[in-house]
Amino acid sequence: MAEDVILRTEGLSKQFMGFYAVRDVSLSIRRHSIHALIGPNGAGKTTCFNLLTVSTPSTAGRIHYNGRDITRRDPASVAASGMVRSFQISAVFGQMTVLDNVRVALQRRAGGSFAFWRSVRTLDRHTPRARELLAAVNLDRYANELAANLSYGRKRALELATTLALDPEMILLDEPMAGLGHEDIGPITRLIARVAQQRTVLMVEHNMKVVAELCDRITVLQSGEILAEGNYDEISSNARVREAYVGG
Ligand code: ADP
Numbered sequence: 001m002a003e004d005v006i007l008r009t010e011g012l013s014k015q016f017m018g019f020y021a022v023r024d025v026s027l028s029i030r031r032h033s034i035h036a037l038i039g040p041n042g043a044g045k046t047t048c049f050n051l052l053t054v055s056t057p058s059t060a061g062r063i064h065y066n067g068r069d070i071t072r073r074d075p076a077s078v079a080a081s082g083m084v085r086s087f088q089i090s091a092v093f094g095q096m097t098v099l100d101n102v103r104v105a106l107q108r109r110a111g112g113s114f115a116f117w118r119s120v121r122t123l124d125r126h127t128p129r130a131r132e133l134l135a136a137v138n139l140d141r142y143a144n145e146l147a148a149n150l151s152y153g154r155k156r157a158l159e160l161a162t163t164l165a166l167d168p169e170m171i172l173l174d175e176p177m178a179g180l181g182h183e184d185i186g187p188i189t190r191l192i193a194r195v196a197q198q199r200t201v202l203m204v205e206h207n208m209k210v211v212a213e214l215c216d217r218i219t220v221l222q223s224g225e226i227l228a229e230g231n232y233d234e235i236s237s238n239a240r241v242r243e244a245y246v247g248g
Helices: 045-052 075-080 098-111 116-120 123-136 152-164 182-195 208-214 232-236 239-247
Strands: 005-016 019-025 028-030 034-038 060-065 083-086 170-174 200-204 217-222 225-230
Touching: 005 045, 005 200, 019 045, 019 060, 019 225, 028 200, 034 045, 034 208, 045 170, 045 200, 075 083, 083 152, 098 123, 098 152, 123 152, 152 182, 182 200, 182 208, 208 232, 217 232, 217 239, 225 232, 225 239
Parallel strands: 034 200, 034 217, 083 170, 170 200
Antiparallel strands: 005 019, 005 028, 005 060, 217 225
16 A cells, blocks of 8 residues: 655756756655755755745646645645745744734634734634644743744744644744754754644754654755665665765
């Protein structure tokens, strides 16, 4: 029986003026897995992420999400169908409280409205769910703080809560540990593990300790192409991967 695949690409490619940033990438992401995309700088990880969320159009290949071809869909409709990108700190509103950040995210999901003045009057009905989400990311104690006053690590947790407000089935995390202090890495790692219990997570991550701890499966990119794929033990003992990292 075929494994349960949530996201699949076939021959996905992106050329910039004749140069392949991503070339012939065929990926299968299993439902409820934590899958890492790794590789040296310039390997094509960011481009690959942009292709998967269709925020950059591919020049060749197909993307299937939940069995449906999303290659030519627009980014908003892909997000609405459950595949959401997280960890963009700019998405946190610093001058709003932590609770309001999550309530506005819930309101936007419910009404699809970006008109803030209209949202404010109906925010109250989202309070119980917003508190649940804050508890899930261990921020319940900070509900009434201004988001701007949170530490960097807690802003990450808040960003994750606002992403969870969209009730995504699959979350793409772009370097979740980047910029975090040593003390925040453990808590954010545990948070991602908890979030992934009910969802699928695809992440680009440089911290191999975190990848080893979290990820069921790893795809290694080099020069835009898949160099290797497997679990952490397979990848870390792969001679071609070692060479790519030492050489890269
Ligand atoms: P990574 O995230 O693994 O560091 P990128 O996806 O950012 O790699 O980049 C892969 C390659 O594609 C790099 O050589 C980069 O210079 C090139 N590239 C990325 N974006 C563009 C662009 N908009 N125009 C031209 N080349 C690009």
